Amino acid sequence: MTGESLEELAVRLFDAGAVRLGDIEAKLGRRTPIYFDLRVIVSHPKLMMAICRQLQNLAKEIPHDILCGVPYAALPFAAVMSVNTNTPMIMKRKETKLYATKKILEGVFEKDQKCLIVEDVVTSGGSLLEAVTTIRAEGLQVSHAVVVLDREQGGASVLKANGVQVKSVYTMTNLVKILRNAGRISDETAEIVSDHIKECQFGYSV
Template sequence: MIPKSKEAQELFQLMKSHVYRYSEKPFLLASGRESNHYFNCKEITLHPDRLTLLAKVFAIDIIPTIQELSGLSLESVGGLTLGADPISYAIALEYSKSGKMVYPLVVRKETKDHGTKKKIEGFFQAVKSCLVVDDVITTGGSTLKAVDSLREAGLTVNSGICILDREEGGRELLESNGIRMYSIFQKSDFF
């Protein structure tokens, strides 16, 4: 169900016109699956005005709901690089406008093999918990990889957000691993 705020309605129109594609010839997804429905959320996350709107929708419609339902104390946001990075930065900047410090965290796909050999970049030592972030959830595998890394670093991770849930088992996988996922949109909203 699409959130009701005017910002969410505007974002939905942008998603319909720039992100969602349908083709009779299936697209190959990052999960290895094929689908006639494709969502390129980089059309939102890599466009400054659209990314600003996305951060507002998370801050207005989604994160307050999570805080109300789970008692989340929003200290940090982050997930697996590349999909989560711009979203995490934008949310951190959105909250900084009201004087709230929310640290963005970047989880590498592989541990750095030089320098400090970090798996997570950002001020993760300054926080106890993280709201995991992804752009699209299909199987949930990449989000779970980020969760595992964040938990290994000693952070509590029990909630997550994404722009779109493709409704292909990802939410269920994450819930079976103790993560309650909240999405702005679902695949079925688009057809």
Template sequence: MLAKNIYETAHLTGSFKLRAGKESNDYFDKYLFESSPALLHEISEHLSKLVPAGTEVLAGLEMGGIPVATALSLKTGIPVAFVRKKAKEYGTCKLAEGIDVRGKNVCIIEDVVTTGGQILLSATDLRNAGANVVSVLCVIERESQGRDNIENDGLNFFSLFNMVELIESSSTGNVI
């Protein structure tokens, strides 16, 4: 049922350019499921079961990973850090806002993963900030290339759904 709800809420068709530069006729507008309190709550309920043991910080990536990480933090009680794409150039000049990540086992939280490019960049930035980045958890795994890239970097990768599961949940009426 959750997969079908995500699909019906966030799936768009048309012509879309993805972050990785590819064109696609299918697009999941993550902000549509992230802005629905009931759906985001249900997502955090299911994701909480996938958070690896020993995780000390949930690192939500700017911008879509932040609402998911916040909801997951509320569900699990694990502190959250908000990770920028680039350290701000004023004030504290931090890359990761919120709890200090130094010396902590960190699980990166993302909404949709296609190639994993931003995750890999942010993992490097977090490691440079002293974090022990060990895993990645996402809501939608769009392409297997993302999983391959992330796992090749030595990170454990967990996804709530892959794109095929979401599409099948809607077209066949199967409940996931």
């Protein structure tokens, strides 16, 4: 499916259960009418490859020496991209290793290398910004991130204010429009999601 369109891929993601509708509790207890769960994609290899091809298309335009997936959902995407493009990868640990090397970053890298961050979903930008801060503290340069979905709730602006340009395969508005046109979600649900995006905006910087 090398020629698969973004519209076809969005429908496949929905049908695989990666897009869930309803009054769902998300991170930090927030409620959301639509939840994007890319963790299920590890069980769908062809879908995984299709998503990674789209991320690779975005990455082609960005100079980088190394990849880093934000744990945990984006790690499989970064790993597949690394193999597909023969680009080295590093992994950020959730916490510093408490024994032996006591590393926060796993893998081989050199100071001042350009690191491209891979993320599944950007909402507030908090998780991605935490990764950026850690990676920069280890001497790497970070100026871009590629993500599957920008929920358009302020996260991309937060990251831009901190020197990171976010490029996404989908925005929430775009994704909802595709799914509505494909008959997967109703006009009413699309309107609820649109209102939610406007009402729940995040903004801060470090």
